[in-house]
Every structure is written in structure tokens, then in C-alpha cells.
Amino acid sequence: DKGGGCDYNYSCSYTDSISWSSPTTPLPMIRSPRAAFDLLFGAGGTEEERALRRRTHSSILDWVAREVAYLKREVGALDRQRIDRYLDSVREIERRIQLIEARNSSGEPRELPGAPPGVPDSFSEHMQLMFDLQVLAFETDITRVTSFKTGRDASNRPFPESGSDRGFHPASHHGGKEENILEFNKICQFRVGQLAYFIERLKATADEEGSLLDNTVVLWGSPMGDANLHNHRRCPLVLLGGGNDVFETGVHYKAPDGTPMANVFLSLLHGLGHDDMRSFGDSTGEFLL
Known part of the structure; x- marks a missing residue:
């Protein structure tokens, strides 16, 4: 049921979609x-x-x-x-x-x-193929923006390549036990590690000035701060790429409690030239990047 409440009264549509054509119309993933x-x-x-x-x-x-x-x-x-x-x-x-x-x-x-x-x-084979499609689309200017989701939220899929045979969602409910946390970390590290392939492909692809990575902004994140508790606060975000020198790299920022993730999105949009946007989603202002 994609129309009902899945978690904290959020629509189940959020488990499958991160891109929307309107405030009420999710765009389906292309798997x-x-x-x-x-x-x-x-x-x-x-x-x-x-x-x-x-x-x-x-x-x-x-x-x-x-x-x-x-x-x-x-x-x-x-x-x-x-x-x-x-x-x-x-x-x-x-x-x-x-x-x-x-x-x-x-x-x-x-x-x-x-x-x-x-x-x-193979999860890694699937990811690499989808990453290569995106790199080629960027290189040929077929598109300049992609949204990419590595899997369905609350998925029970196991990732044997990670060294763990547990399903992703069951493993996320580790109960605070150290051995369970270490098991879940194996899966998380494996999944996040796939991003390195994408970054290296962008870095190795020439653009008019420098590499594709020099002229690209990659925003990578998670919808959970603590998956064990389904806690949506303090979600991690990583900003990668040169972005035409718009953003400072190699910096770790700790946002004040209660800062909407959309504040980062708004700052990102302003940095990319969309200065006319006053807000984005539930943003309350900009977050210095």
C-alpha cells in the first residue's frame, strides 16, 4: 500500500521515490x-x-x-x-x-x-552499470541532473558481497548490541562504498575544463540518523565534487539540532545559480556550505 502511512505518518511513496513531478506526484525509480x-x-x-x-x-x-x-x-x-x-x-x-x-x-x-x-x-554490478549510464549521460550532456536511490527503504534484501547474510532492514534494528551493530556496519560500508566507483569514473572522464568531477556536485545522504529507532534526526550528508569551485571541500559541518535537511538543498541551489529560490521544501533558511 503506497498510499498509506508507513512510518511516522509518512506516505509509503517515500520508500520508493526521492524525485517528484509535483507536491503529490512521485516519480518511480527505474531499476x-x-x-x-x-x-x-x-x-x-x-x-x-x-x-x-x-x-x-x-x-x-x-x-x-x-x-x-x-x-x-x-x-x-x-x-x-x-x-x-x-x-x-x-x-x-x-x-x-x-x-x-x-x-x-x-x-x-x-x-x-x-x-x-x-x-x-550482484548489487555492485547493478550499481556500477547504473553509475556508468549516468556518467555517459553527463559526458554527452544528455542530462545535467540525476537522482539516484540505491534501494527501496525498509528493504529486506541481503547483501552477501558485504560479508553479511542478514537482510538490510532486519539488520538495521540492532537493538544497541555491539555484535549486531558491527554486522549492520558491514552492510552500510559496502553500500556506501559503491559511491567510490562513481566518483572515480567522474574523475577519470575529461570535461571541457578539468574532469567531470571538477564540474559536478554529488550530494549523497541517508534518510535515517538512527535506523534502529527509525530516527529521522541528524541525518548524514556528504557533498562531493568540484562544482566549478562553488563550494569548499574537505570540511565537516555539524548542524544545530532541528536544522532541516532542506536548508542544505537551498544553499546548494543558490550555489548553482538559482538565486531566485526563496525556499525549498521545509527549509527555514540557508545552511553555510
């Missing part, structure tokens, strides 16, 4: 790498039409081969190299998705039996 790939790099049409094109063409690039050949004749050597790098990156991600789809449809047992074909059983 499938194939769906994200088609949305960013594929042609339009319905899912059935896109599936038909995939059956008749081994690669999405086959659809535009003639146009690409014409374009490469019209540009200089440097731009041809850029086009080739872009096409190689698109094809490499596409191959990875195709391999996962083939593996998932082979009939071999899956770690996540309920997951659709194309969604990797």
Missing part, C-alpha cells in the same frame, strides 16, 4: 539498466516497439549507422575521435546489458528470483 539505457540513448516508441527493434538489430547503433557515417565525413579528425569514443562507450554498456539479459534468461538459478531479466543479481 532496469535496459530501461534507463533506452530512455537515454534509444529511440522512442513503446516498450514493444523497442523490443522489436532489438530483435532486428544487434545494437542500438545499427539504427543510426548511416547517419553516423555521414556525420563523420562532415567533421574534423578530433571530432571524429570524440564520436568514436562516444559510440564505443554506448556499445560497451549495451554489451554488458545484453550479457546480463542472456545470463538471466538462461535458466540457471538466480540469487534474486523475482528480479526481471536485465537486472543483475
